[in-house]
Amino acid sequence: MKIPKKVTKILVVSVTVVLVVILAVLLVTWTRSIEQRKRQQDLRTAMIEVISEYGERGLLELAGVSVNDIFYSDEGLTLFQGDSQEWTYSADELQNRYVFESCSKAVVYINTTFSGVSSFLDVIPTSGVGSGFFISEDGYIITSAHVIDNADSILVTTSDGKQYSATLVGEDSENDIAVLKVTTQDGSKFDYLTFGDSDKLVVGQKVLAIGNPFGYDRTLSTGIISGLSRSIRDESGNLLLGMIQTDAAINPGNSGGPLLDSNGYVIGINSSIYSDTGVSQGLNFAVASNTAYAAAQDLIKYGKVNRGWLDIVPVQLSQQIVSYAGLSVSKGILVSQVAAGGKAEQAGLKGGTKQVLYGDSVIYLGGDVITAINGMETTEYSDLYTALGNTRPGDTAKVTINRNGTEMTLKVVLVERTSENVGWMNR
Numbered sequence: 001m002k003i004p005k006k007v008t009k010i011l012v013v014s015v016t017v018v019l020v021v022i023l024a025v026l027l028v029t030w031t032r033s034i035e036q037r038k039r040q041q042d043l044r045t046a047m048i049e050v051i052s053e054y055g056e057r058g059l060l061e062l063a064g065v066s067v068n069d070i071f072y073s074d075e076g077l078t079l080f081q082g083d084s085q086e087w088t089y090s091a092d093e094l095q096n097r098y099v100f101e102s103c104s105k106a107v108v109y110i111n112t113t114f115s116g117v118s119s120f121l122d123v124i125p126t127s128g129v130g131s132g133f134f135i136s137e138d139g140y141i142i143t144s145a146h147v148i149d150n151a152d153s154i155l156v157t158t159s160d161g162k163q164y165s166a167t168l169v170g171e172d173s174e175n176d177i178a179v180l181k182v183t184t185q186d187g188s189k190f191d192y193l194t195f196g197d198s199d200k201l202v203v204g205q206k207v208l209a210i211g212n213p214f215g216y217d218r219t220l221s222t223g224i225i226s227g228l229s230r231s232i233r234d235e236s237g238n239l240l241l242g243m244i245q246t247d248a249a250i251n252p253g254n255s256g257g258p259l260l261d262s263n264g265y266v267i268g269i270n271s272s273i274y275s276d277t278g279v280s281q282g283l284n285f286a287v288a289s290n291t292a293y294a295a296a297q298d299l300i301k302y303g304k305v306n307r308g309w310l311d312i313v314p315v316q317l318s319q320q321i322v323s324y325a326g327l328s329v330s331k332g333i334l335v336s337q338v339a340a341g342g343k344a345e346q347a348g349l350k351g352g353t354k355q356v357l358y359g360d361s362v363i364y365l366g367g368d369v370i371t372a373i374n375g376m377e378t379t380e381y382s383d384l385y386t387a388l389g390n391t392r393p394g395d396t397a398k399v400t401i402n403r404n405g406t407e408m409t410l411k412v413v414l415v416e417r418t419s420e421n422v423g424w425m426n427r
Helices: 005-062 091-106 289-302 319-325 343-347 381-388
Strands: 069-073 076-080 107-113 129-134 140-143 153-157 163-172 177-181 206-211 219-233 239-246 258-260 266-273 284-288 312-316 333-338 354-358 361-365 369-373 396-403 406-413
Touching (some): 091 107, 091 206, 091 258, 163 289, 206 266, 239 266, 239 381, 266 289, 284 289, 312 361, 312 381, 319 354, 319 361, 333 343, 333 381, 369 381
Antiparallel strands (some): 107 129, 129 140, 140 177, 163 177, 258 266, 266 284, 312 333, 333 369, 354 361, 369 396, 396 406
């Protein structure tokens, strides 16, 4: 059947009109969408600027929401509005509760028995009482090495009152860290804590400590970080490096317990106090979490901590040595001797040839002076520990030396740090 031209024309016009309308609607929708996205982007940019300059509280107040305080947690923000006298808990109190309730179940009470006199890092001996916490659901516990040092038996009490006999997996006295293991008959799992990044800590940051001071189990204390990268010596003369200083109350029995940040992450292991009374005077120290975590992983895997070292006899420069030897550098570590045929000698490090008496020891002058390792300045013995602290035997270290006034860098393969080669240091 033939369609009349008039009808065809009407159909064409109708279809054209419909298409134009559809295109117009799409164009309007598209334009509005672009405008909306632009408004959202402008608003987002403005909000970011406000938050950056005034914080979340400033943003809310600009929106007409008056806020007295804000509590930050993993679940989000809790806002405090109105008269503070009407609040049940302050933001700080809620934060304390959050950390304690979520972390205290992983903290354990440690009792030890000895056949002889125990040696504790605490100012007053804790009589075989200390703290620790689970770092895995299958029963691994971290604590301070001095808490279990020379113990004949170790008894662990969990938050539900159950007691378990613990075995020593390994200890690292250099960092005052030990790892224990408990095993359940029914294979039940334990609550455990997660390590945070101690490299990101700042002075003034709030911290919380949970432990068993004077036998009072799962006690909470709070404070701030008052210092970082402190070096202290324990009763045995061991130098503990990179310690966190805090004013959170730490007393005998707290040793081995966690030092936590506001989100409940472990940022330190409470270790010792500085006091002339035997109790906390606001100067307390904790092993940094990154140090403790690395040590714990090695202890679990190898039963010991594998660290790299230089097979040399190092001597810390003094003004007397510098003047007597006529050195062109005033600070650094003198290479008195290198192990014959060892890695350091193979890499080109040179020891001294002129034998002299220095104090009660014989040293050799004329060797290289180490001024940096892996870019870290080395002026004292403690710098050697710090620079090589995270290395392993077999790693290659970039050792910067001064040789007769000329600076150069050698690549030295590290050997295992042992009590013997550390004992080569002339003190």
